[in-house]
Amino acid sequence: MIAIVDYGMGNLRSAQKGLEKAGHDAVITDEPAVIADADAVVLPGVGAFRDCFEGLCSRGLVDAVTAAAHSGRPFLGICVGLQLLFEESEEGGVSKGLGILPGRIVRFPEAAQTGLKVPHMGWNRIRPTTPSPLLEDTSASPYVYFVHSYYAKPMDDSLVLATCEYGLEFAAVVGRNNVFAVQFHPEKSQAEGIGILKRFGDLVENLR
Numbered sequence: 001m002i003a004i005v006d007y008g009m010g011n012l013r014s015a016q017k018g019l020e021k022a023g024h025d026a027v028i029t030d031e032p033a034v035i036a037d038a039d040a041v042v043l044p045g046v047g048a049f050r051d052c053f054e055g056l057c058s059r060g061l062v063d064a065v066t067a068a069a070h071s072g073r074p075f076l077g078i079c080v081g082l083q084l085l086f087e088e089s090e091e092g093g094v095s096k097g098l099g100i101l102p103g104r105i106v107r108f109p110e111a112a113q114t115g116l117k118v119p120h121m122g123w124n125r126i127r128p129t130t131p132s133p134l135l136e137d138t139s140a141s142p143y144v145y146f147v148h149s150y151y152a153k154p155m156d157d158s159l160v161l162a163t164c165e166y167g168l169e170f171a172a173v174v175g176r177n178n179v180f181a182v183q184f185h186p187e188k189s190q191a192e193g194i195g196i197l198k199r200f201g202d203l204v205e206n207l208r
Helices: 012-021 032-037 049-058 062-069 190-207
Strands: 002-005 026-029 040-043 075-078 103-107 120-128 143-148 150-154 160-165 169-176 179-182
Touching: 002 012, 002 032, 012 026, 012 190, 026 032, 032 062, 040 062, 040 190, 049 062, 120 169, 143 190, 150 169
Parallel strands: 002 026, 002 040, 040 075, 075 179
Antiparallel strands: 103 150, 120 143, 120 160, 160 169, 169 179
């Protein structure tokens, strides 16, 4: 069973439906015990970084999420769920993150510098840079759906599994060991995105 972490914000039902469409059962939960017992964990997110982190804190989920990421079980962050994995964000002033991955979250340059609107919203291509089970069997340049004004700057380049161009090159997929995260919304990215969710769920099957 895959646990989708409910901290009061995020694309919970959309993530659940995406996983179900990919052939994997998922439950939405804010219970630390359920997260601890799950075969895999998904941390979704929509909204401001600080609000999302405070949602985790107010529901007593920080330790459960951190433990899940360090447990060796498959773990997937989506959108702000990717950003929360890092040490801090500059959104709304410097805000603390979970610190599971080294690096920080920064804002895209303003349109005056790049000619591109912020937020980055809509379809864009990603470029896989490092072999990953999450991206196996995708096309050479998967076309996926983004909605974000901030992006991750990992301290370790080896964390970057795929990049995207939007005025600059940024990390679209990151990962280390059992932890994976995507800045885009796979549940809204049609066949390519559902394929990514399927491969994430398949990691659970491969561990059995």
